[in-house]
Amino acid sequence: MSTREVKSVCWCGGAAGCHGGCGVILKVKDEKVVKVEGDPEFPTNGGRLCPKVLALTQVLYHKDRLIYPLKRVGERGENKWKRISWSEAFDEISGKILEIKNKYSAKAVAIGQGTGRIYSNWRARLAYSFGTPNNFTACYICYCPRGSALAITTGGFLEVDCAQFFPDRYDDPRWQAPKCIVIWANEPLRTSPDGFYGPWIVDCMKRGSKLIVVDPKCTWLASRSNIWLQIRPATDDALALGMLNIIINEELYDKEFVEKWTYGFKELSERVKKYTPDLVSDITWVPKEKMIEAARMFATSKPAAIKWGVPLDHTSNAVNTARAIICLMAITGNIDVPGGNIFVKPSFDVLFGERPGFELMPRDVWEDRLGKEFKLTSFFFYICHLPSIWEAILTEKPYPVKALILFGSNPLVAYANPKRILEALKKLDLFVAIDLFMTPTTLYADYILPAAAWPEFDTYRAWWAPLTTINKAAEPPAGEEGPKSDYAIILELGRRIAPEHWKFNNTAEVINEMIKGSGLNFEELKRRRIVWDPWLMEYKKYEKGLLRPDGKPGFYTPTGKIELYSTICHHYGLDPLPDYKEPVESPIRTPELVKEYPLVLTTGDRTWSFFHSEGRQIPWLREINPDPVVEIHPETAEKLGIKDGDWVWIESRRGRCKQKAKTTPLVHPRVVHAQHAWWFPEKGPENLFGVWDSNINLVTDISEFDPYMGTHCIRGLLVKVYKA
Amino acid sequence: MQGEGKYGMLVDYEYCIGCRACEVSCKQEHNLPVGKFGVRVFEHIDLLPEKPYISYFPFFTELCNLCRHRVKDGEKPSCVKHCMTFCLKFGLVDELVNELKKKPRQVLWVPE
Numbered sequence: 127m128s129t130r131e132v133k134s135v136c137w138c139g140g141a142a143g144c145h146g147g148c149g150v151i152l153k154v155k156d157e158k159v160v161k162v163e164g165d166p167e168f169p170t171n172g173g174r175l176c177p178k179v180l181a182l183t184q185v186l187y188h189k190d191r192l193i194y195p196l197k198r199v200g201e202r203g204e205n206k207w208k209r210i211s212w213s214e215a216f217d218e219i220s221g222k223i224l225e226i227k228n229k230y231s232a233k234a235v236a237i238g239q240g241t242g243r244i245y246s247n248w249r250a251r252l253a254y255s256f257g258t259p260n261n262f263t264a265c266y267i268c269y270c271p272r273g274s275a276l277a278i279t280t281g282g283f284l285e286v287d288c289a290q291f292f293p294d295r296y297d298d299p300r301w302q303a304p305k306c307i308v309i310w311a312n313e314p315l316r317t318s319p320d321g322f323y324g325p326w327i328v329d330c331m332k333r334g335s336k337l338i339v340v341d342p343k344c345t346w347l348a349s350r351s352n353i354w355l356q357i358r359p360a361t362d363d364a365l366a367l368g369m370l371n372i373i374i375n376e377e378l379y380d381k382e383f384v385e386k387w388t389y390g391f392k393e394l395s396e397r398v399k400k401y402t403p404d405l406v407s408d409i410t411w412v413p414k415e416k417m418i419e420a421a422r423m424f425a426t427s428k429p430a431a432i433k434w435g436v437p438l439d440h441t442s443n444a445v446n447t448a449r450a451i452i453c454l455m456a457i458t459g460n461i462d463v464p465g466g467n468i469f470v471k472p473s474f475d476v477l478f479g480e481r482p483g484f485e486l487m488p489r490d491v492w493e494d495r496l497g498k499e500f501k502l503t504s505f506f507f508y509i510c511h512l513p514s515i516w517e518a519i520l521t522e523k524p525y526p527v528k529a530l531i532l533f534g535s536n537p538l539v540a541y542a543n544p545k546r547i548l549e550a551l552k553k554l555d556l557f558v559a560i561d562l563f564m565t566p567t568t569l570y571a572d573y574i575l576p577a578a579a580w581p582e583f584d585t586y587r588a589w590w591a592p593l594t595t596i597n598k599a600a601e602p603p604a605g606e607e608g609p610k611s612d613y614a615i616i617l618e619l620g621r622r623i624a625p626e627h628w629k630f631n632n633t634a635e636v637i638n639e640m641i642k643g644s645g646l647n648f649e650e651l652k653r654r655r656i657v658w659d660p661w662l663m664e665y666k667k668y669e670k671g672l673l674r675p676d677g678k679p680g681f682y683t684p685t686g687k688i689e690l691y692s693t694i695c696h697h698y699g700l701d702p703l704p705d706y707k708e709p710v711e712s713p714i715r716t717p718e719l720v721k722e723y724p725l726v727l728t729t730g731d732r733t734w735s736f737f738h739s740e741g742r743q744i745p746w747l748r749e750i751n752p753d754p755v756v757e758i759h760p761e762t763a764e765k766l767g768i769k770d771g772d773w774v775w776i777e778s779r780r781g782r783c784k785q786k787a788k789t790t791p792l793v794h795p796r797v798v799h800a801q802h803a804w805w806f807p808e809k810g811p812e813n814l815f816g817v818w819d820s821n822i823n824l825v826t827d828i829s830e831f832d833p834y835m836g837t838h839c840i841r842g843l844l845v846k847v848y849k850a
Numbered sequence: 851m852q853g854e855g856k857y858g859m860l861v862d863y864e865y866c867i868g869c870r871a872c873e874v875s876c877k878q879e880h881n882l883p884v885g886k887f888g889v890r891v892f893e894h895i896d897l898l899p900e901k902p903y904i905s906y907f908p909f910f911t912e913l914c915n916l917c918r919h920r921v922k923d924g925e926k927p928s929c930v931k932h933c934m935t936f937c938l939k940f941g942l943v944d945e946l947v948n949e950l951k952k953k954p955r956q957v958l959w960v961p962e
Contacts, residue, residue, distance in 0.1 A: 161878060164932050175932045177874040315867050315934070328865060328935045346867050349904040734870050746874050749884045791895060792902055 129155045132599035133165055133655065135587050136179050137244050137580055144317045144737045145242060147591050148175055152581055152599040159186055159581050159600050169295050169656070170323050170591065177735055181746040185579065186600075190563055190743055190807065192576035193604050202552055202570045205811035212610065212618075219531075219573055220622030222556045223256075226528045227623075233494060234528045236515050238262030240535030241738065242269070244585050244596065245612040248636060249533055250508070251483030252616050255627035259487065259495035260527065262512045264535070266503065269320060271439040271835045274502040275448035278694045281682030282673060284455065284467040285590060286431040288326035291470075291662035296333060300665070303333040304465040306427035308420075309347050310340045310451060311362055312435025316732035319436065321470070321590030327433065336427070338420050340365065342728055343757070343799060344792040353420045356794055358411045359728035360441045360709040360842025366450035367706055368406030369421040371398040373457065378425035380459030387668060387681070388456055390691020390703070397703045409706070409714065411794070425458050429465035440730070440841045443707035445502060445834035449692070450704035456688045462666050469667055473593040473659040474644040476586070482640070484508050486627055496527070500836035501698045511836040512541070513828060519550040529556040531619070533612055534577065536739040538566045538817050539803045542828040542840055543780075545818075560615055563743065566805050566817035576609040578602045583611035584634070584648060586641055592659065593644055595652040613637070700834055709842035710830045711779070716844065723778060723844035725762070726794075729822045730802040730840065743807035754804040754820035756785040758847065759795040763787060766847060773850040776800055778843055781824035784850050798847055800825075857916050857960070859930075860939040860946040861908060864955035868893060868906035872929035872938065879917060879928040888914040889929055908938070910959050916940065 132152045137145065149168020153161040162182045166173035185191075195215040200206025210218075226234050237253035239246065241264050253261035265273075276283050286307065292298035307330060314324030327347065331337065337351035340362065348354040357365055373379050374395050384391050407414040424430050432455055438447050460466035496518050497503060497511020518527040530551070538544045538551075551557055551570040559571035568574050582602040587594050602609040610618075613633040620628030630636050638647045644657060651657060664672055671677045680686035684693045696702040708715035712726070735747035742748060756776055758768065768774055770789040775782045776798065785800055793799055802823070806816035818824065826840040868891055876888035889908050896903040908929070917927035921940075925931070930938045939949060943960055950958050 166931070173931050174934045175871060175875070176934060177870050180871060180874040180878055180932065183878070315869065325934045328867065344902045346904050349902055354901050745884045746877050750870050791897055
């Protein structure tokens with residue numbers, strides 16, 4: 127049989143993770159994908175692909191891929207299963223869900239997922255339509271803090287303008303390259319989150335953009351930057367407030383924009399007065415002169431943009447950190463100008479946060495969600511607070527949670543305090559996991575449903591990108607009896623647990639419902655491949671009445687201005703101005719701990735080969751990064767008697783794990799960088815895939831929450847490191 | 851058709867970010883197992899007074915034949931097509947020499 131080609135777009139659906147959105151050409155033979163290539167005509171990536179996508183065939187046809195639905199027959203974690211049919215699986219699972227609903231209430235069933243994936247909105251709709259407010263994602267520590275800070279401050283979402291919304295990209299005459307890009311707590315080259323293709327930064331550098339990099343580590347971008355601010359992990363709030371102080375004191379801000387389009391400048395100016403360069407330098411370890419130089423360069427380069435990353439969401443002061451950085455974008459007048467931070471949205475509004483189906487949720491039920499005290503979880507994203515679910519399972523407070531339906535997530539390696547999460551999993555009456563591979567987490571499930579990967583079903587993509595289709599290229603292994611798309615699984619569960627809201631005949635109708643805002647159906651969209659939203663090509667939308675539902679100029683906030691002083695926070699009784707808070711333990715906040723735990727830990731540095739806990743069993747990816755790596759400065763290592771390649775313990779007050787030391791001068795002598803989400807498929811289920819061996823979340827913290835969002839410190843903590 | 855000796859690879863290592871897309875695209879193209887490479891990326895760090903300077907360099911091995919079969923079909927070598935920063939250029943050596951003159955921090959490689 128000859129090989130055929132299917133043009134598509136990749137996105138994590140278990141395989142080839144990250145939020146990417148790269149155009150691909152899949153070569154298909156005998157209903158199998160035999161090769162993946164970049165599509166040179168696709169404007170996002172222009173043919174380029176990363177290792178994660180290039181290893182796709184090793185994912186799809188891996189010997190360990192889950193093929194059939196499984197029902198537990200042994201004890202939890204014992205890895206004893208019985209193969210069952212899909213209809214048995216759907217009937218039994220939905221029967222048990224309804225039983226729990228009758229005995230307790232719909233709230234006792236939590237339905238959620240890990241990172242933002244193709245099916246996020248449809249999965250959230252399953253929760254809302256069933257009547258549980260306990261709809262969760264990893265979002266509370268991944269983008270929600272920054273996203274909700276943007277939403278309350280500016281009324282929308284901002285991203286760096288890399289001409290991503292013009293069909294002819296950098297050649298469009300309306301676009302201009304940023305003169306300065308601040309890369310803040312981000313390594314965009316290694317992953318492409320939130321619709322932003324990281325290598326665009328390099329494209330902009332080739333077009334003249336200069337860089338300021340804020341990072342504890344000298345990344346490749348830092349080594350190519352004009353100014354690198356080597357910051358102490360988790361003190362980004364102080365640095366942003368210090369830069370605001372300098373820019374305001376030196377009157378380098380955009381007076382016209384501030385006057386006309388912002389609210390609360392006077393209050394902000396008062397607040398940042400105390401964050402003098404001297405104080406901030408002491409807090410952040412950034413030399414005062416460099417900080418001043420960076421503030422001046424950012425404020426006087428027009429246009430300038432800030433590209434930020436998920437580390438900002440990993441402290442107990444996450445929302446304030448993001449708000450301080452947004453204030454920097456705003457007072458310098460870089461909002462929604464060519465080459466600045468521009469307003470973005472899903473093309474044609476075909477999806478929005480976690481909102482679809484939210485109208486099915488009665489308000490009083492929603493107000494009873496777990497973690498409702500974190501007010502911003504109910505702002506734009508409509509999620510509950512995941513750590514509160516684990517506690518509700520264990521303590522039955524404020525009410526019991528008895529069932530967990532978990533799509534594409536591995537919480538035993540991905541979240542803080544995993545041993546407590548394990549206790550929670552064991553206590554459930556029903557735990558259903560949907561995944562592509564057996565993981566430490568799925569070992570504890572009652573049912574495992576095998577998920578199809580993105581080349582195996584039709585869907586679409588619009589997350590801050592032009593609208594495109596993701597096209598089915600091949601059948602999943604074992605055809606009808608084998609893996610099903612998450613859409614199909616959600617639809618079948620929906621039909622059984624909330625039949626009045628799931629009257630769709632098939633997943634094609636589901637997709638058409640989701641993209642109806644574009645005025646196209648899936649087949650029409652597929653023929654056009656890519657459709658550009660003209661809204662996304664407009665600049666200064668606030669002047670044109672394009673941001674507010676009432677069509678008036680201004681921003682979609684209560685005051686119609688960018689709220690440096692947040693009236694929404696004021697309304698909720700939260701601090702309306704951004705402020706600084708030390709991480710839960712640090713040389714400043716808990717100096718008494720420094721003697722025993724002298725090093726500052728940061729975690730979660732992105733790798734070339736893995737997306738969180740994915741990819742450890744893929745030979746070509748594991749070869750790039752075979753072991754869990756903790757990076758340590760050579761001088762520090764020498765003092766501790768540690769050599770490059772030694773296995774070492776990383777220990778905090780909470781626990782320890784073992785990783786392999788890599789000595790490198792790129793990190794600060796007082797900081798260690800440990801990789802996250804490690805497990806070892808090769809160690810086998812009898813050893814729980816080595817889940818406790820190198821798991822950095824045994825070390826991270828969950829004792830103090832951000833009052834806005836419930837985020838906690840998984841970076842900037844105190845540890846000691848010693849030879850294993 | 852030119853003889854294969856006339857083709858070469860121009861590496862603009864100033865923009866190599868070390869992503870290893872070249873390594874994995876090569877493995878896919880030539881079905882290479884773990885441990886075998888048609889191209890391999892190396893890292894070098896210069897500790898300059900102001901800050902470290904990181905260089906990556908993709909080294910083409912004895913297994914690289916510049917994707918002869920792809921070039922025959924009018925395609926670029928797989929690593930060139932997939933490079934995340936477009937820092938690899940494939941072409942006739944004479945033309946690449948001219949390119950080399952235009953920009954510093956590049957290396958021209960020609961197989962036997």
